[in-house]
Amino acid sequence: MRFPNRISGIKFVGLLAIIILVVSTPGCTSLYMDKNNSISSPNAKVTPPTLNANITFVTTGSSFSPIITVTGNPKIQWVFGDGSTSNSTSPTINFGSEGTRANTLVVTPWSAVIKINIGYDGSDGGVSPGPSTIENLKQQNVISVTGLENVAPYLQVWASSYNPITVLDFSNFTALHTIECFYCTSLDTVRLRNVPSLTRLCLESCNISYLDLSEAPSLADLRGASQRSSIYTINWGNTGAHIWHICVRDNTQMTSTFPVNQLPLLKEFYVWDDNQSGNLHLNSTNLKTVQAYNNHYNSANFSGCFPVGRDGTVNIYNNNLTSLDISNDPGLLYLNASNNLLNQVEVDGVIQTLDSYNTTDGYLDLTGNALPSKTGIKNANNLTVRGWKGQSFNNPSAANLTSIIGI
Numbered sequence: 001m002r003f004p005n006r007i008s009g010i011k012f013v014g015l016l017a018i019i020i021l022v023v024s025t026p027g028c029t030s031l032y033m034d035k036n037n038s039i040s041s042p043n044a045k046v047t048p049p050t051l052n053a054n055i056t057f058v059t060t061g062s063s064f065s066p067i068i069t070v071t072g073n074p075k076i077q078w079v080f081g082d083g084s085t086s087n088s089t090s091p092t093i094n095f096g097s098e099g100t101r102a103n104t105l106v107v108t109p110w111s112a113v114i115k116i117n118i119g120y121d122g123s124d125g126g127v128s129p130g131p132s133t134i135e136n137l138k139q140q141n142v143i144s145v146t147g148l149e150n151v152a153p154y155l156q157v158w159a160s161s162y163n164p165i166t167v168l169d170f171s172n173f174t175a176l177h178t179i180e181c182f183y184c185t186s187l188d189t190v191r192l193r194n195v196p197s198l199t200r201l202c203l204e205s206c207n208i209s210y211l212d213l214s215e216a217p218s219l220a221d222l223r224g225a226s227q228r229s230s231i232y233t234i235n236w237g238n239t240g241a242h243i244w245h246i247c248v249r250d251n252t253q254m255t256s257t258f259p260v261n262q263l264p265l266l267k268e269f270y271v272w273d274d275n276q277s278g279n280l281h282l283n284s285t286n287l288k289t290v291q292a293y294n295n296h297y298n299s300a301n302f303s304g305c306f307p308v309g310r311d312g313t314v315n316i317y318n319n320n321l322t323s324l325d326i327s328n329d330p331g332l333l334y335l336n337a338s339n340n341l342l343n344q345v346e347v348d349g350v351i352q353t354l355d356s357y358n359t360t361d362g363y364l365d366l367t368g369n370a371l372p373s374k375t376g377i378k379n380a381n382n383l384t385v386r387g388w389k390g391q392s393f394n395n396p397s398a399a400n401l402t403s404i405i406g407i
Contacts, residue, residue, distance in 0.1 A: 054104040054147050057118065060164070061141030064103055065092040069115035069157075075108040090135075100143075113151045114175075118142050120159035123182045124204050124223045125245070134180065139163045143186075160184060161202075170195055177218075181206060185228060192216050199242070208232065213239045225249045225270070238262065249273060249291070271295070272315075280316075290314045293336075299323040306331035316340075317365070324350055330357040339368035348376035354388075355379040361387040 057066065064080065067090045078086040080093045081101025095101065107113050119139035122129045129136035139162035148155075152172045160168070161182040170176060171193040178200045181187055187206040192198065198216045202223040209229035213219060214237025224234070225247050233256045234248070240262035247270040248254075254275040266284040270291045277296035287305040290313070297319040303326070306312035310331025316324075321340035326332055337350070347370050354364060364383065366372075372380065 053150070054106045055150055056144075056146045057103045057105070057140075057142050058100065058144045059103060059141045060098060060100050060143055062096060062098045063092065063094045064101075064140055065090070065137070066103075066105075066140060067115075067117040067135050067137055068105070068107070068113055069117075070107065070112040071114060072112050074112035075106075077106045077108075079104045107151075110150045111154045113154055115157040115159075116151070116155060117157075117159040119161040119163050120180055121161060121182075123161065124202050124247075125221070126180055126182070126200075126202060134159050134178075156197075170198075173198075179203075182223075188229065203227075204247070211235070213237065218242055220265075221245045223247050225251065227251055227253070229253065231255050234258075236262075241265070244268065244286070246270065251275070277320075288312055290316065293317045293319070295319050297321060298341075299325075301325040302329055302332070304328040317368075322346070326350060326353055329353075330359060332357075333359060333362040335363070336365040337369070338365045342366070342369035344370040344373055344376070346370075347372045348379075351376045351379045351383070355382045359386070361389075363389055365390050 057064070059081070070076070070089060076087045076089065078091055080103045082093070082095055084093055086093070115134070117135055117137050120126070120129060120134045120137050122136070127133040134157060142160065142163045142165050144165060144167065148169065153174055155173055156175050157178045158170070158176065159180040161180050161184065163184055164186045165184055166186050167189040168181070168187065169191040170179065171191050173195050175197055176195055177197045179198065180202050182202050183205045185205060185207060187203070188208060190203065190208060190211065192212060193215050195216050197218055199218050200221040201216070201219060203211070204223045205226045207228045208224065209231050210233050211224060212235045214235050216239055219239050220242045222243065222245065226249070230253060232251045232253050236259045240259050242265060243263050244265050244267045246258065246266065246268070249270045250273045252273055252275050257276060257278070258271060260280065260282050263282070264284055265286055266282065267286050267288045269282065269287070269289070272291050273294045275295070276292070277298065279299045279301065280292060280297045281301040282290065282305055284305060285307060287302070288310060290302070293315045297316065298321060300316055300321055302314060306329040308330045312329070312332045313334040314332060315336045317336045317338040317340070319340050321337065321342055323346055324337055324342060326335070335354070347366055350366065351372060352375070354362070362383070
């Protein structure tokens with residue numbers, strides 16, 4: 001239905017969104033309800049919620065379809081940017097055109113709200129989307145959210161992947177265990193003060209320059225790769241006791257190092273292209289994969305990290321290694337330490353150590369380092385007989401194994 005000379009707009013007063021509708025010529029009033037329980041009246045008078053009593057989602061798209069998960073039977077009130085309302089946990093409102101709009105939510109009591117989802121697809125190791133996990137939902141063009149403090153003690157899951165949001169403040173979200181912000185390329189600020197329950201934090205491909213994890217003691221899974229900022233610093237504090245996965249790869253602008261001495265449960269360590277230097281000394285006996293290539297490490301120590309039966313992998317090529325310790329690592333079956341600065345003694349030591357484990361069907365690449373001695377070559381031949389291979393050979397013969405150690 002069309003209304004000539006109708007002017008609509010939004011004025012912001014603090015956190016209030018006041019919807020102004022001016023009709024200069026008479027017209028028919030139509031009241032309708034869609035299948036998602038959203039009621040719209042073109043001339044409806046909208047009473048703005050009380051200051052600080054709502055959560056406001058500012059959107060720029062032509063529609064808005066958020067999903068909230070609640071417990072019990074709370075009262076839910078959505079007021080959308082066109083004046084329509086809904087009491088659904090998963091409303092859908094079509095505005096008809098793109099534009100900046102404020103959409104407010106009030107839930108009574110706020111303690112009922114446990115999940116808020118404005119975008120999620122399970123990317124970067126997230127749970128498979130579903131009604132019992134986090135629903136699959138395309139991004140909702142949300143550029144800002146205010147009033148989240150209303151659910152700070154109660155919210156357990158936040159998902160806003162792909163949205164053009166810039167700032168998120170999760171201070172004192174004591175029940176929050178999951179944050180999904182995959183590919184929020186405009187997101188430059190995430191505040192994580194007093195988040196004792198947070199276990200998964202996904203911020204891959206955002207714009208974070210400073211990330212403070214010092215008040216997230218339960219963090220177990222960190223995804224913070226490929227930031228678009230000019231610098232990238234992580235403050236760990238004492239966090240690390242529960243971490244099993246770190247992926248902060250492809251950040252050549254990193255200005256901080258990883259607290260490798262406080263990661264006893266680490267399984268997967270993905271830090272390639274991260275401007276890291278010095279000594280890499282991991283002490284977790286749970287390690288399975290280390291991807292630390294294209295850095296500036298001058299030494300690496302993995303002693304005891306790969307016990308028998310682990311089938312472990314280490315890629316640490318293209319560094320500045322002058323020493324590499326893989327003692328007590330019989331479960332290390334894939335090692336690429338090519339293009340480093342290992343001398344003959346170090347090269348011989350690596351080959352002899354691997355040979356001593358009497359393992360089969362592994363992979364070794366030491367090209368781009370010093371040549372091994374005759375003793376090293378003998379140990380290399382032993383590995384070949386047991387099915388070890390390398391970058392430049394495809395069959396178990398001693399003549400071919402030497403290509404992976406630089407001969």
